Amino acid sequence: MALTCGVPQGSILGPLLFNLYMLPLVTYILDSWDSGTIRDMIREDSEDNEACCCPQTTTSLKHTADGVLLGAVGAYDWNGTVVLQTPTASIVPGKNSFYNSETEAGYEQLAGYLGYDVQSASTPSGLLYITGAPRYNHTGRVVVYRLDQDNNISISQILKGEQIGSYFGSVLQTVDVDKDSFTDLLLVGAPMFMGKEKDEQGQVYVYKINENGRFEHQFTLTPINQSCCAAHSDVCANKNEPCGARFGTAIAAVSDLNLDGFNDVAIGAPLENDHKGAVYIYHGEGGTLKEKHVQRIPAGGDDDKIKFFGQSIHGVMDLNGDGITDVTIGGLGGVSLFWSRDVAELQANMTFDPPKIRLQKAQYQCEHNGRKSVCVTTEVCFVYTIKSENKDQTVSHEIFYNLTVDALRAKARAAFLDKDGKSDRRIRRTFSIRDGERKCLQESFMMSARLDFKDPLMVSLDFGLVNEDKGPVLDENLPRAINKTIPLVDCGSDERCIADLSLKAEPSVRTMVIKAKEKIDVKIRIKNTKDNAYNTKLTVSFSPNINYVKVEPEKDCYLNNSKVECAVGYPFLGSNVEENLEVKFDVNSAHIQKEIQINVTATSDSEELEATLYDNSAQISIPVKYEAGLIFTVWPADEHVVVKEGEQFAAVFNDTRMIGEEVNITYTVEKTGLIETPDLYLEVTYPRLSPMKNYLLYLTNIKTSPQVFCDTGRLINSENLNPNIFKPNPKKETLGNFLVSCENLPCASFVCTIPEAKTSQVNVTFRVWKPTFITADFSNLHMLVNATLGIKNTDLFVLSSSSRTRSVKVQISKETLGGIPFWYIILSILIGLLILALVIFILWKMGFFKRKPREFSKEDMMD
Known part of the structure; x- marks a missing residue:
């Protein structure tokens, strides 16, 4: 598809286009109503007669199956509204119909300009109404709603802008791409969206409606980047401000331009190329659009007289009677009419005789310039079809084609034979063909004398129109080139290669x-x-x-x-x-x-x-x-609580803080690798009661990451302290110096379900039940709080042994208030002295302290 200007030198078609845009019902409404009429309608329905209306009540208008939608941005202190005029009544929403007063407090001061543009969407479940509020929260938004049986507004969906000042929602357009009478796409323009150079490039968001009647963002369309002046620029190309494109100022759903059965879209960028303007054409495909534009139409004509080309677009009617939709594009100072060219399908096929090259096949031997070798006949067939209904089948069109052998090789293994005796690896031919005609042509090539079998012989065919500036254009969805290969085989005299x-x-x-x-x-x-x-x-x-x-x-x-x-x-x-x-x-x-x-x-x-x-x-x-790539950690590794000798506890507990010291344990599960994390469970087991049924650890609270759920039953604050009161009466018992674990005591436990997430946490808070330890006989005690991490789906996932269990040791110690009694010291000294005397007496009795006389020899005596 290509659009060409059908008006010599950009002639202005202003009066003609004025009539084209007007539908009969719309004309009647605009002629018979003024802004005061609509203002009176809104005032009758509003509780605030003074502040409900302002000027600019009809900035947008849309003809729907039910009637006409009228956008009134000035209503309700410029917050705006949308009026539906049916043949029998006027439906005027209330002041708070398009927002929630509880969750959107202060909306009345935002001047959101609701109704700046209006659209409707046809779905199997009914009609959707769509309106934009480009100044809402400064980023803009689009409201999708229905009318219930009582004609009350029921908001179905809200689409939010992403940049302040982008005017998201100022331009809306619904598109039925596949022509099934149901809306496929919603295009939302944000023409003032700032680019990287802080210029108003603009962009258009493409939303596709799903089976539930909700719009899902597919992709975002952007224009060609515009170079703008900057403070550090040596040369300034653009003369007009603001710089940019304002892509999305006008969005038009145009009828099928390329005759492929899908409707298309035209988007205007009136500030592009220093305010000259341009229009981008996007083709429909399936139920959506192609992301890459197929044509960019720049402004033409007199630059001094026509500016902002693309600020308005219309493409629904066939103005020259050739059966193809034409497009009119408006700008400041004139309107241009573009005729759509017809679209033709040119399909090609290529066959070879023989289909395989066997060097021993005698009947395919040929001679050229005294050399004999194997020759192959290539038959190229073309079928030419013009898509439009109003076509002249008597007019012929010139087609060219090129054939090349071994295009990827530096030296070809074959060459085409020409009638003048020349041979070349590439030939070019032209021929004429009419609409609906099939034409076949034959060419022959000869193989080289010495042939290698490194790869098959490839023959390439490319083709097109001789004159692309006149007549139809070729369908872009069809290929313009074909590559086919011919196997090279050498199977001996029987011509059959039977492998195993x-x-x-x-x-x-x-x-x-x-x-x-x-x-x-x-x-x-x-x-x-x-x-x-x-x-x-x-x-x-x-x-x-x-x-x-x-x-x-x-x-x-x-x-x-x-x-x-x-x-x-x-x-x-x-x-x-x-x-x-x-x-x-x-x-x-x-x-x-x-x-x-x-x-x-x-x-x-x-x-x-x-x-x-x-x-x-x-x-x-x-x-x-x-x-599962997980890091399972616990903090802290241990806790130490000291019970002082003589410490007392309150007679009545009315708050968990009176129970004893707080023990906080945090379990963290963190994803480390790229492998998907399965759903996990965390089981925490702790010693709750002593052998005499006294509390040891009392669970008071659990806090988790979002989506994590812990099933604790009645374990958390089981005595319901605050508001209830509890009178502790622990039974005296001897706990001894040992490790309290779930192997020798019945423990309590709870399980937390952890869904897939980057990081999840479970924070568990206990209170050490001080009355039990104040009353009990012990000096040092350790209690273990164990946590086990597991996987629900064991068919697919496993945990490493190092990531399964974590333990926290809670140490309880009892210390005395005074020092050692003085008589303990005196008695210890006396006992020590008595033992020392007893040892000395025993050694004396055994002769330990007697000295043995020395005996001298005769030699010693003589000396």
Whole structure:
């Protein structure tokens, strides 16, 4: 599709367009009403007769199946409203109909300009009304609503702007793309959206309506970036301010311009190119739009007289009677009319005779300039169809086509034969064709004398219109080029290559626990036991939970989503030849599945008997589980509470703070890897009662992250202190010096459900029940609070042993108030002295203190 200006030198069609825009009902309303009429309607329905209305009551208007929507931005102190005029009544919403006074306090001072633009959307469940409030909360918003049986406003959805001052919602347009009478898209303009250079580039948000009747954001359309003057610029190109494009100032749903069965959209950018303006054309596709514009129409004509080209657009009518919708574009100083050119489908096909090149095939031998070789006839067929209904089938159109052999090679292995005796790898031809005609042409090429089998011979065909500036344009959805290949085979005198491929595949693992970027290798052996297997290919398809990495040794491989094809032994795998290779994968953490599936298949262009095909493929299935990448921490690791000798407790408890010291424990579960985190549960077990049924730890509170739920039953503040009161009467017991755990005491527990999240926390608060420990006989006691993290879905996920349990030790100590009594010291000294005397007496009795006389020898005596 292309639009061309149908008015010489941009002639102005102002009066004509004025009539085109007016529908009969709208004309009647605008002629018979004035702003005072609408003001009176709103005043009759409003409780505040003084402040309900202002000027500018009819800034937008939309004809619907029920009547006419009138936007009144000046109503209610410029907060605005929308009036629905039906043939029998006027429906005027109240002041608070479009906002919630409880959650949107202060709305009345915002001057949101509701009703700046209005639209309606047809859905299977009824009519939706849509209006914009571009100044609401300074960022703007769009309100989607219905009318109930009593004609009251029922808001279905609110779409919010994202930038202050962007005027989001100032321009609205609904589009029925697929022509099924139901709305498919809502386009919301934000023409003052600031670009990176703080210029008003503007953008258009595209929302698609879902099966529930709600609009979902699909993508955002933006114009070509405009260069603007800046303080540091040496050269300033733009003369007018503000700089930018204001893309989205006008949005028009235009009838099918390219005759593909889908309606299209035109968007104006009147400030583009230094306020000259431009219009962007987007084609419909399916139930949506193509994100890339197919045509940009810049302003033409006299720049001094016409500015802001694209500030208004209309494209519904066929103005020149050729059966195709035309587009009128308005600007300051004039209006331009663009005629739509017809669209033609040109489909091409290419066949070869012979379909395979066999060098021994005698009947395909030809001679050129004294050289004999194999020749191939290429037949190229074209079918030409004009889409519009008003077409002249007697008019012929000039078509060109180019044929090229071995386009990707530096030196071609074949050349086309020309009538003048010349040969070249590329030829160009032209011919005439009419609407509805099919035309076929033939060309021949000769193979080189010495032919290599490295890859098939590729023939490329590209084609188009000789004169693209006149007549129809070609359908952009159809290809303009075709590439086809011819296999090269050498099968001997019987002309049949009967191969027998066999394949074996062995994975590096049989089962797997995936922790992070795990690797998987598959060793493959391919063997051919008969004739040459030409163009042997190994096809490996795999489940989406793994990614292809590479093949060793390196092969010529082509990856297409979850399938990889590799050429093996190219150009052929010879008789009794074996190839061994290894395909490497790594884990794709974005997809979680119970098994890794890998299918391996070997094929070739040669024939193979059906009886030998059973071993041409292999299926591999590897059961897997995923280790949840989690960090499970607890703080603090231990707590210490001291009970002083003689400490007393209150006779009556009326608040949990009177029970004893507070013990706060925080459990944190944090996601670390890319693998999806499963739903978890956290079970906290703690010693609640002693052997004599006295409280040990008293649960007072649990705080969690959003979406985390803890089922505690009646454990939290089980005595319901505050408002209730409790009189503690602990039974005296001997706790001893030991570790209190759930192995020797019945413990209480509760379970928290933790959904998938980046980080989740559970904060548990206990109170040490002081009366039990003040009364009991003990000196030092340890209590364990255990937490166990588990996975609900054990079919897919596992936890590492280091991430399963965490314990907090609560130490309770009892200390005395005074020192050691003095008589203890005197008695200890006396006992010590008595023991020392007893030891000395025993040693004396044993002769320990007697000295043995020395005996001298005769030599010593003589000396």
